[in-house]
Amino acid sequence: MKFTLLLTAALATFTLQAPAQTTPAAAPAPRAAPDQIPTSKGPLTVQPITHGSVVFAWNGKTIYVDPYGGAAGYTGLAAPDVILITDIHGDHLDPQTLAGLPVGKALMLVPPAVAEKLPAEYKAQVRILRNGQRLDTLGLSVSAIPMYNLPEAADAPHTKGRGNGYVLNLGGKNVYLSGDTEDIPEMRALKSIDVAFVCMNLPYTMDVDQAAQGVLAFKPGIVYPYHYRGQNGLSDVASFKKQVNAANKKIDVRLRNWYPAAQ
Template sequence: MKNIILVFCCFITLNLNGQDIIKTNDGDIKIHPIVHGTLALEYKEFTIYVDPYGGAEGFKGLNDADLILITDIHGDHLNKKTLTALNTKKSHFVVPEAVAKQMEGIDNSEIEILNNDNSTSFKGIKITAVPMYNLPVDAESRHPKGRGNGYLLNIADKVIYISGDTEDIPEMRALKNIDIAFVCMNLPYTMSIEQASDAVLEFQPKIVYPFHFRGQGGFADVEKFKSVINSTNKDIEVRLRNWYTEN
């Protein structure tokens, strides 16, 4: 009876922390939704933060980041208040050039510039920068082509896609063999749930997390996003998680 109680308590803690576990052929990946477009990944002894935002409190209970990925210059992606509140002295940053130019005062072990269509590696994890931008491509774009990065992470036998702030661009639609995708959907900054679901149905990740879904009109209807996806393709697992305390 005691063992049953202990297992149950561990299960409750796992869910309260919002942690998902993905099995690979070489250990587990732990996924921690934090807030908006911010998440943390743990793999073996490594901890990865993506777009740290919302204050250090959201990372409570996690190890300091070994690797930090930043997608763009906007404050919900490059957030100096959060970065200076975290211990990043030993963190390796991978960022686009536009972000690197704005990182004065951020402690780090190294800032590595990675622009679209280039790859690097960190501790055996392959990192590829992929395009993220608004359509049409013009001078008025909030997210011009080439400034920011989406990312592909190859961890063991899994490929993880992090969209960054983008619309349903051809480069997204052309993705292949994606195991886990984090896809944005907030108007007027990125794309509608219709655009997002149409793109997801085209590149067919095994698991998709809608995130970054708070826009000017409030929260995007992620339940509808899930319904649209699964009414066409039941094999895509849509994971709805609590990215906002007010949601």
């Protein structure tokens, strides 16, 4: 009887001292390594996330573009100071991903159509930018430019005026985000673009050939193909690079893996 009591006490002591088991944290989604681009106010860090989403870190500020695909893809990154959303489609406006991110202090810059669809909890954080409007805030400049399909049609996936492409000025560097567009005149007419992010996915935007011709028209210093998953899989970004550099070797075409989870 005495032995039984001692054994029971020992087991109770062990149970109290044993560390509680914890559920391991979800592993962060894989992502491409970041790039750094010099500016007059320190480096601009470019972090590809997935599809049309990228995160910029610059001058103590963090900018999320089209947060999408789940909060795990942003693990380890600073909370956003600014969020840019280009369009109403779910691969750009993703309330579920927003809900999992620390966005409570972020300024959200969006076109009117996106503002109408954002959950009510974000309304106080929203600033609306229409095509052609510009906002200077937090030491950076954001200009909204058109993004749309050609030929223009009321039933096109992206109609003129609904969504925004953006041009950011960050420490003297002009950074263009195409959003969902074709090689529209407004894109071809861009000037002094240092870094461009250009979409290419059929049937929603443009094909590789269109994207290459559009880029050759406005001649950015650096171009990243992004948003290149379409109905038939991933676009041939190597062909894009080949076409661009065959005509203009000065354009730095940077191929990064925007879909690492698919590999």
